Amino acid sequence: MSPELLEVRGVTVSFGGFKALQDLSLSVQPGSLRVLIGPNGAGKSTLLDTIIGKVRPAAGEVYFRGEKISGLPEHLIARRGICRKFQAPGVLDGLSVRDNLRLAVRADKGVLASFSPRRRQEEEARTDELLALTGLGERQDVMASELAHGEKQWLEIGMVVAGRPALLLLDEPTAGMTAQETAQTAELIRSLAGKHAVLVIDHDMQFVELLAAPVTVLHQGQVFREGDLDHLRNDPDVMEIYLGRPREAAD
Numbered sequence: 001m002s003p004e005l006l007e008v009r010g011v012t013v014s015f016g017g018f019k020a021l022q023d024l025s026l027s028v029q030p031g032s033l034r035v036l037i038g039p040n041g042a043g044k045s046t047l048l049d050t051i052i053g054k055v056r057p058a059a060g061e062v063y064f065r066g067e068k069i070s071g072l073p074e075h076l077i078a079r080r081g082i083c084r085k086f087q088a089p090g091v092l093d094g095l096s097v098r099d100n101l102r103l104a105v106r107a108d109k110g111v112l113a114s115f116s117p118r119r120r121q122e123e124e125a126r127t128d129e130l131l132a133l134t135g136l137g138e139r140q141d142v143m144a145s146e147l148a149h150g151e152k153q154w155l156e157i158g159m160v161v162a163g164r165p166a167l168l169l170l171d172e173p174t175a176g177m178t179a180q181e182t183a184q185t186a187e188l189i190r191s192l193a194g195k196h197a198v199l200v201i202d203h204d205m206q207f208v209e210l211l212a213a214p215v216t217v218l219h220q221g222q223v224f225r226e227g228d229l230d231h232l233r234n235d236p237d238v239m240e241i242y243l244g245r246p247r248e249a250a251d
């Protein structure tokens, strides 16, 4: 039995004649944190689209907990425990932070569950946990519409986590954030690892550094390198493809 949570095996994705992913293989272990980087058009978003079932591979398969999921419809893949942030129910601006999180907890447990007093208590306890996780405890009574950009992103992450995904996919979670918000987001994501496997795409190298996780570099639809950021940053071939300029210029 494979110890991997997710296994992408030899996946090729074609758009017309163009291969956005070419015989790509990658695996993610339970509770691990991994970062995907690569130049524009490397295939990062296409890879996430393929994992969640939005895009079907022309060749190769995706396995989750040892079972083949490629070819399944998106909602069935989501039900198995894979969630990409934008698939989650959106934040309701007219509700408080706490009410938004409680709704997400309730959606996870099922509507009928909230009628039992014991379940109501569990719901509140889980909501408290998510407030602590997202660092939004002091903001719990604030309307979502009043939140700063970073806080809203943390709320969204909290709402996704309410569904207890085994694998969480985050596409540029720090876009538009201040340096301080970015640092807090890195801390939040690191605290998710262990309980959830997390695969993060980002272009912001300071953020990637703060995540302190193994990095996979994609290039032209293939895995180009894997390793830690320090190592990759000193790899002239990575510099060349990542900066899109000849090695001499990068030097």
Ligand SMILES: Nc1ncnc2c1ncn2[C@@H]1O[C@H](COP(=O)(O)OP(=O)(O)OP(=O)(O)O)[C@@H](O)[C@H]1O
Binding pocket: 015, 018, 020, 038, 039, 040, 041, 042, 043, 044, 045, 046, 047
């Ligand atoms: N639906 C589509 N139809 C045709 N081509 C597509 C489609 N989606 C992506 N592509 C192409 O596939 C390649 C990979 O795109 P993808 O968005 O996965 O790259 P990326 O690494 O996420 O890039 P970025 O960092 O710019 O978001 C690009 O050349 C893109 O133009």
